Amino acid sequence: MATYVIGDVQGCYPELMALLDAIHFNEHTDRLWFAGDLINRGANSLETLRFVANLPNHHQSVLGNHDLYFLSVVLGKITRKPSDTLADLYQAPDRDALIEWLIRQPLALYDSGYNSLVVHAGVAPHWTRETTLKLAQEASLQLQSSLGSMLLAHLYDETPLTWQDTLTGPERWRCIINCLTRQRIVTLNAKMSLEFKRGLDALPKGYLPWYQIVSRQTASTRIIFGHWAALLGDVGGDFNVVAVDTGCAWGHTLTAYRLEDAMRFSIPSQITIK
Numbered sequence: 001m002a003t004y005v006i007g008d009v010q011g012c013y014p015e016l017m018a019l020l021d022a023i024h025f026n027e028h029t030d031r032l033w034f035a036g037d038l039i040n041r042g043a044n045s046l047e048t049l050r051f052v053a054n055l056p057n058h059h060q061s062v063l064g065n066h067d068l069y070f071l072s073v074v075l076g077k078i079t080r081k082p083s084d085t086l087a088d089l090y091q092a093p094d095r096d097a098l099i100e101w102l103i104r105q106p107l108a109l110y111d112s113g114y115n116s117l118v119v120h121a122g123v124a125p126h127w128t129r130e131t132t133l134k135l136a137q138e139a140s141l142q143l144q145s146s147l148g149s150m151l152l153a154h155l156y157d158e159t160p161l162t163w164q165d166t167l168t169g170p171e172r173w174r175c176i177i178n179c180l181t182r183q184r185i186v187t188l189n190a191k192m193s194l195e196f197k198r199g200l201d202a203l204p205k206g207y208l209p210w211y212q213i214v215s216r217q218t219a220s221t222r223i224i225f226g227h228w229a230a231l232l233g234d235v236g237g238d239f240n241v242v243a244v245d246t247g248c249a250w251g252h253t254l255t256a257y258r259l260e261d262a263m264r265f266s267i268p269s270q271i272t273i274k
């Protein structure tokens with residue numbers, strides 16, 4: 001049995017099938033953990049979500065910001081962005097079952113044997129591994145509760161941008177979710193930017209990638225994350241983190257990372273970006 005962490009598929013279904021062929025994936029003996037953003041931007045979100053949701057239960061995805069966007073439209077009733085590529089998903093006959101599966105996916109996954117944590121975007125510097133898992137679980141339970149729709153309706157209020165243990169209620173859960181699913185860079189005081197998307201050569205003054213904060217309490221745990229396509233899998237040094245979003249939806253590659261031996265497998269995107 002092998003565990004593969006697969007980077008942001010974003011509706012790139014043919015590439016996902018090609019990648020699973022390349023790793024000789026066996027759905028009974030292997031385990032897939034997706035780093036989130038299964039859907040949106042690419043052309044085949046419905047096929048992608050349907051495929052992953054119908055795998056046996058030991059395959060899971062962490063939630064990414066695009067997955068949460070879809071849930072915010074269908075459950076939180078936020079206005080749909082005209083630029084999303086989810087039209088067939090909104091209309092799908094099995095939509096409700098797919099929503100039900102998606103909202104039950106966690107915000108963090110952890111393998112104790114390989115001391116490896118999977119999140120979509122990042123963690124707050126002062127969270128330990130145990131705190132990260134506890135807070136992820138707390139926010140997931142809120143999303144799945146009767147308050148979930150209200151929380152999804154207000155995910156884009158964005159504040160607070162800095163985690164504090166004293167946060168309570170919707171602000172607390174929103175901050176947990178934004179840390180785990182949207183951040184790329186933070187100040188030395190751990191204030192997140194939710195806007196910056198560019199590469200390491202374009203960091204704004206006063207900001208560092210979340211994983212480069214020296215005091216980060218998760219430094220001894222291998223963290224595998226997606227979300228930051230501009231890195232193209234290169235985190236710029238030895239930080240005990242692995243970037244698996246290699247920009248398939250942007251015309252680059254789709255990547256799987258094998259926990260057991262740290263091997264990477266990549267398939268070229270079939271998308272041509274003009």
Ligand SMILES: [Mn+2]
Nearest residue numbers: 037064065227
């Ligand atoms: Mn993302």
